Amino acid sequence: MCVHLVGDTQAKLSALRGILGKRYRLQASLLSDAAIGGSGVEAVVVAVDLRIIDNIIALKTISTQFGRIPRRIFLIDHKSRLSTVQAYALGATTVLPSDVDRTHLLSVVAGHDPHSDAPSVSLSEGRVAASAGAASIASIFASVLSGKAIDLEGAKRAGGLIADSIAEKGLSDWLATVRRHHEGTYQHCLLVTGITVDFGLSLGVGRADLERLYMAAMFHDIGKATIPLTILDKPERLEPHERALVETHPDAGYEALKNDPGVSPEVLFAIRHHHEYLDGSGYPDGLCAESIPDLVRILTISDIFSALIEHRNYKPTMPREQAYATIEGMQGQLEKPLITAFREVALIR
Numbered sequence: 489m490c491v492h493l494v495g496d497t498q499a500k501l502s503a504l505r506g507i508l509g510k511r512y513r514l515q516a517s518l519l520s521d522a523a524i525g526g527s528g529v530e531a532v533v534v535a536v537d538l539r540i541i542d543n544i545i546a547l548k549t550i551s552t553q554f555g556r557i558p559r560r561i562f563l564i565d566h567k568s569r570l571s572t573v574q575a576y577a578l579g580a581t582t583v584l585p586s587d588v589d590r591t592h593l594l595s596v597v598a599g600h601d602p603h604s605d606a607p608s609v610s611l612s613e614g615r616v617a618a619s620a621g622a623a624s625i626a627s628i629f630a631s632v633l634s635g636k637a638i639d640l641e642g643a644k645r646a647g648g649l650i651a652d653s654i655a656e657k658g659l660s661d662w663l664a665t666v667r668r669h670h671e672g673t674y675q676h677c678l679l680v681t682g683i684t685v686d687f688g689l690s691l692g693v694g695r696a697d698l699e700r701l702y703m704a705a706m707f708h709d710i711g712k713a714t715i716p717l718t719i720l721d722k723p724e725r726l727e728p729h730e731r732a733l734v735e736t737h738p739d740a741g742y743e744a745l746k747n748d749p750g751v752s753p754e755v756l757f758a759i760r761h762h763h764e765y766l767d768g769s770g771y772p773d774g775l776c777a778e779s780i781p782d783l784v785r786i787l788t789i790s791d792i793f794s795a796l797i798e799h800r801n802y803k804p805t806m807p808r809e810q811a812y813a814t815i816e817g818m819q820g821q822l823e824k825p826l827i828t829a830f831r832e833v834a835l836i837r
Contacts, residue, residue: 490528491597492557493535494519494550496543500535507590508533508597519546524553531559531597535586538564538571547578554579558615561596563588576626576674581619599668614665617653618678620646625677625706632713632744640750647702650678651685659686659837667799673712673720679798681705684790687833691786704758704787707751711740711759735771738763758784762791765821777823785823789815789830792822808834 491508493516495501501516508514517523519536532554536543554560562575563586575583582596624639624646631638654662662682666675684705688698712720715737719730726734742760745751761784764770766777796811806814812834815827 489513489530490515492516492524492529492532494522494524494532494547495535496520496537496540504533504535507593511594512597519543522546522550524550524557529557531561531599532557533561533563533593533597534575534580535563538562538574544574544578551579559597559599561593563593572626572674574626574630576622577630579619579623581615581622614653614657614661617646617649618662618665620649621678621681621706622674625674628707628710629673629713632710632741638745638748640748643703643706644699647681647685647699647706650681651689651698651702654682654685655689659683659833662686663797673709676794676798677706677709679794680708680787680791683794683833684787686837687786687790687830690833690837691829697783700752700754700758700783701786703752704755704762704783705790707741707745707755707759708762708787708791709737709741710744711737711742713744714740735763739772754781754783757781758787762787764788765818766823767820769821785826789822789826792818793830793834 489512491512491514493501493504493508493514495504495516496519498518501518505514505516515524515529524532534547536547538544538547558581560579560581562578562580562583564571564575564583565586572583584593584596624643627639627642630636650662659682663679666678666682681702684701685698688701693701712734715733719726719733722730738760742756745759746756761770761773761775761780764773764775764780764784765788766780766785768774768776792815793811796806796814797808799805812831815822815830815834819827
């Protein structure tokens with residue numbers, strides 16, 4: 489197997505050679521004269537400082553060569569939210585910290601997620617949809633950070649690809665694909681979108697309602713773009729003031745989109761209220777049952793299930809059976825008939 493290394497310094501290339509050189513046939517080039525050559529390249533590892541605009545411009549010129557490479561791993565400083573956004577927008581399938589440990593990097597380059605026990609199967613169609621979804625979500629986050637217009641049509645196209653992939657391949661394949669190739673906030677948004685789509689399909693909703701579901705799911709956490717990563721990725725329990733800041737994200741997402749005529753009122757309402765519970769114990773407005781429409785109820789269940797089963801560095805992945813049992817225990821907060829309908833999505837599909 490051939491791996492191509494791209495770095496903005498010789499020191500970074502030398503470090504990667506030391507990690508990967510004994511196991512893989514390597515090609516390496518500095519970003520200033522990079523060209524991804526040969527048909528046998530199965531992974532590219534990019535170690536470039538994305539805080540430097542010239543580096544981003546240089547990567548854009550070669551990013552079209554990445555599309556045919558299954559694994560595109562960017563090594564960045566995870567303290568920089570914008571660098572993460574830029575990496576996915578440039579075509580990354582996985583973003584790792586620059587100080588990632590050797591074992592983890594080797595596993596990702598080989599195409600194995602060390603945190604997942606999902607079977608190794610061909611997921612090329614799902615991978616295309618997941619990459620499109622990640623790029624769209626990255627673009628959305630970048631737009632929120634910069635105050636620029638959000639690409640709604642791009643989000644609809646990506647959401648449609650996700651819906652088609654899940655209708656064709658099923659939810660389990662989608663979960664495996666996303667876990668292998670994406671992480672952090674983007675993994676969560678992709679998982680929520682897939683779970684919400686599959687829930688909608690299982691309920692037999694029409695295409696228009698399905699579009700509202702996947703648009704609400706893709707946009708539901710964009711308010712987190714305004715929250716420091718040191719809080720979002722904190723490996724222990726949040727302090728009260730940190731929890732209060734996290735709980736501002738539904739309103740921040742709503743504010744970012746409320747004046748965009750392309751976002752429907754139903755989707756806007758879901759973005760603001762996806763943490764509301766039927767008993768009034770949710771946030772930000774403490775809505776009760778009669779004020780919470782079906783779209784929000786579906787999204788809320790999907791969001792909770794995703795948060796339980798996704799990988800976090802500070803906790804093991806919860807089995808789907810245990811995650812569903814947790815949701816069953818939330819009767820009174822979540823709608824009982826929907827919990828029952830969700831069982832097949834959670835455990836079988």
